[in-house]
Amino acid sequence: MRRILFVFLDGIGLGPAGPKNPLSTDAGAAFRRLAGGAPWVQSLPERATSNHLVRPLDATLQMDGLPQSGTGQATLFTGVNCAERVGRHFGPYPHSATHDVLDHENLFHRVQALPSVPDGGVAFANAFPPRFFEAPSRRWTVTTRCCAGAGVSLRDLDALRARRAVAADLTAEGWRDGLQLDVSARTPADAAQTLFATHRDHVLTLFEFFQTDKVGHRRIDLAPGVLLERLDNFLGQLLDLLDPAQDTLVVTSDHGNLEDTSHTQHTRNPVPLLAYGWAASHLADARTLAGVTPGIVEALRTGRNDR
Numbered sequence: 503m504r505r506i507l508f509v510f511l512d513g514i515g516l517g518p519a520g521p522k523n524p525l526s527t528d529a530g531a532a533f534r535r536l537a538g539g540a541p542w543v544q545s546l547p548e549r550a551t552s553n554h555l556v557r558p559l560d561a562t563l564q565m566d567g568l569p570q571s572g573t574g575q576a577t578l579f580t581g582v583n584c585a586e587r588v589g590r591h592f593g594p595y596p597h598s599a600t601h602d603v604l605d606h607e608n609l610f611h612r613v614q615a616l617p618s619v620p621d622g623g624v625a626f627a628n629a630f631p632p633r634f635f636e637a638p639s640r641r642w643t644v645t646t647r648c649c650a651g652a653g654v655s656l657r658d659l660d661a662l663r664a665r666r667a668v669a670a671d672l673t674a675e676g677w678r679d680g681l682q683l684d685v686s687a688r689t690p691a692d693a694a695q696t697l698f699a700t701h702r703d704h705v706l707t708l709f710e711f712f713q714t715d716k717v718g719h720r721r722i723d724l725a726p727g728v729l730l731e732r733l734d735n736f737l738g739q740l741l742d743l744l745d746p747a748q749d750t751l752v753v754t755s756d757h758g759n760l761e762d763t764s765h766t767q768h769t770r771n772p773v774p775l776l777a778y779g780w781a782a783s784h785l786a787d788a789r790t791l792a793g794v795t796p797g798i799v800e801a802l803r804t805g806r807n808d809r
C-alpha cells in the first residue's frame with residue numbers, strides 16, 4: 503500500500519527574501535530540493551506535476567489579526583476552518599469550540615475509516631517524556647488531542663530509546679540536557695531514519711516539529727541558521743530514503759514566524775505546501791490550510807498517483 507509521511511513544521515511562512523529572512527539566507531540543499539530548486543520565500547515558483555507540488559497556502563483563514571497555532575493547526579488537521587468556527591485566531595492550544603471536530607473528525611479518524619486502511623495504520627511519531635504522561639491534568643495540543651480522539655497511541659521514552667519514536671528536537675538534546683534523561687545522542691539524519699522506518703509500517707505517519715516557531719519567538723537560544731541546518735539534514739535524509747512511487751513526503755506549516763526575524767511575532771504570510779511523491783497531485787486543489795486534510799484523505803482513498 504502506498505504511504506504518506508506528513509512533516510508538520512510550526513511557524514514557517516513564505517516571506518520576502520532578504521537579510522531578515524533566514525529561509526532565504528540559510529536554507530540548504532534539501533529545502534531547495536523539496537521546493538523544486540528555489541528557496542522558501544514569497545517568490546517561490548509554483549509547481550504542480552504528477553509527483554511534485556509546490557504551492558503557497560493562505561494561513562489567514564479569512565480572519566483579521568495574526569494567525570495562531572490553535573486554530574491554524576486545528577484547520578490543518580481537520581479540513582474545517584476552525585478560526586471561522588471560533589470567530590478569531592486562537593492559540594497555541596485548541597479553543598473549546600474546536601474540541602468536537604478535533605475529537606471526532608480529524609485527519610487520523612478520516613484515514614482510519616478508509617476501507618483499505620488496516621487497524622493501526624496511522625502513527626504519530628513524536629516521543630513524549632514521562633512528565634507528559636504523569637501530569638495530573640494534561641494540556642492537550644492540537645496534535646495530541648487528535649491522537650486521543652482517534653485512538654492513536656503516543657510514543658514514550660522507551661520508544662525513543664528503541665528508535666521507534668523521534669524527539670521533537672530531532673537530536674534528543676532537550677531530553678538529555680533539559681530533562682536529565684538517559685537518551686543517546688542522535689543526529690538529524692538518524693532521526694530521519696527512525697521516522698522513515700515508522701513511516702514504512704504505516705499508511706500515514708505524522709511528525710511535528712515546533713522549534714521553528716520557538717526560535718521565531720526567541721524562546722529558545724538557538725540561531726535560526728543552526729536550526730535550519732539541522733532541519734536541512736533531516737529533510738535531506740528523508741528525501742534520500744523516499745521512493746516517490748510508494749512514498750509521499752508532505753511538508754507544511756500553520757502560520758508564518760521564523761521567516762521574519764525583525765520581530766518575534768507570527769506573520770500573515772502564506773505558508774509553503776510541499777508534496778513530493780505519488781500523492782502530490784491529490785493536494786493540488788489546496789489553497790488554504792483547510793485543503794491539506796481532504797487532499798491526504800483523497801490520495802489514500804484512491805491510492806493512485808493520478809486524479
Ligand SMILES: [Zn+2]
Pocket residue numbers: 513571715719759768
Ligand atoms: Zn507561535
